[in-house]
Amino acid sequence: MKLDYTTFVRSAPGRFIAGKTGLPQPTDLPRYEDRAEPILGPVLVLGTSDETERIAEQLLAWDGDVRRHGDDLDRIGTIVVVLDEIATPTDTSSILRGLPAAYKKMRVGGRIVTISRTADSPEPAVNAARAGVEGFVRTLAKEARKGTTANGIVVDDGVALTESSVIGALRFLLAAKSAFVSGQTLRVSAPGGGLPARWEAPLEGRTALVTGAARGIGASIARTLVRDGAKVIILDVPAAGSALADLANEIGAIPIQMDITAADAGRRIVDELTKRDLVLHVLVHNAGITRDKYYVNMDEERWNSVIDVNIAAQLRINDTLLDSDRVGEEFRLVSLASTSGIAGNAGQANYAYSKSAVMGMVAALAPILAERGGTANAVAPGFIETDMTHRIPPVQREIFRRSNSLKQGGLPVDVAETVSFLSSLPAGGCLGQTLRVCGQNLVGR
């Protein structure tokens, strides 16, 4: 029998000991396979602006049991707080008045999402009111219990809350798909690329390439993109050829055996697309490696190999692909960063450099791709249960696993859902961002 901390703490004696000693008691997080519908009801919508009504109408259209007051509810699944017109911190206080009582009633896997304006106003009181929302949301996420998440959507002035980019972000953050995303603010700075014809298949008609797809997070991304309607090409090194072939058969994907660090990798990808008469709509740079060592002991080989796989190869492939005629409309590039690249991590100077570099790459690529209607964003996973993290020594692994507000490791599918969202048409308003999938990791930002 498998006896790990999570199994133990969910047993009767485990619950008793954890309760007495204050040990973390992680909630089993509901995911898409447990809750496919976009909203967990009842839904409380707080806000006073006209746009609040539009958001409430949208939630109704998704079959939400929408309320404007929570007093007569015994339990609440979702709270949406619309703060788009706040001009002073005091405005915020009046809108939030009913929130503490409502927050006590959250169901397991509940969702709270604020929608506010980007804090770049030249007016001090307005900017203060807007900036305060971020600290507030991060704190709600830290205080949340029973698998509830709290996140904010921050919308640039000039982008209406009815734009597809806001609607798409809202739907993702309310769904069970975002189970391991918490304490985040997602900035929406453009209208987006429209709504999908069918929400059940948001990537229908799109072709995606996922690197490092033979196992772990990459395999989960490939499965999720296929579930969401995309035609998927999966790529991995020849040594992983048999796992790659098995996955290709399982999900009906096209396998390509290739090392992304090969000098001609970009050219070969373009040739494969041309041969199959395909254009690419989604490129997921997922392949990544670790070669950990304290920096003082790090040899050049460890440093160079990590830099080459995790960032240099991506830059080379992008250059070749973007120069070709194989890039489709509303192109979405998503690259895998890491919370190690945000907070730093002892023993991972090479890896942290490469993952910070990924964030820099998408920030600079975003305006270039925006000129042709495309986007570039990064996803920064925290501790995710994969072969990569199962190589971490047990005690350290257990500490990492618990060091977030949800007190557990995430699953590959949590990263995959976020990648799929950023690959979708409505995510066209997310430009050059890094969205963390870390259960609100307690280290770093």
Ligand code: NAD
């Ligand atoms: P993994 O080691 O389980 O899988 C990585 C895959 O990439 C493997 O199939 C491997 O063969 C492939 N790959 C490696 N080098 C390649 C190359 N040169 N060319 C083609 N394919 C290559 O890793 P994972 O845990 O699934 O991680 C996936 C991504 O997520 C990586 O970029 C990783 O840095 C990032 N990430 C993972 C975690 C985590 O907790 N697991 C956390 C943060 C970031």
